Amino acid sequence: MRAIVNISLKQGVLDPQGQAIQNSLSNLGFNNCNNVRTGKQIILDFQDNDEEQVFKETEKMCETLLVNTVIENYDIEIIKEI
Template sequence: MKVIVNIQLKEGVLDPQGKAVHHALSALSFNEVNDVRIGKQIILQVNEGNEQDIKAKVANMCEELLANTVIENYEIELA
């Protein structure tokens, strides 16, 4: 089963990469963009288990390794 994990910085955490992209977009006259937040996406292929077990295992992976839960939120999607 394909599992998609989307990780974003928590609201209120400074995103210097997002600010740099926002500045570059403004310099290119894309002035309709109000804010940019940069995140990451991790795609896992998991071979065994039911959906509930897989979500629990991937959440554990996020808590222990994939996300810095002090400053990041994550969402798990089964595809």
């Protein structure tokens, strides 16, 4: 079973990387996009096949290490068949 953690910066937290990407996009002529935010994805594979258990454990991992909850939001996606 696989858990995918998507981490994004909270609204209002400065994302200079996103701004730099947006600048480059606009230099390339992509003027329709007026905001870019970056994030990261962490993929975790588990032996366990108990969806609830895997979700709970991943959530605990997010809160203790994977995510800085001061500035980041996250969501967890469970994939049963890898």
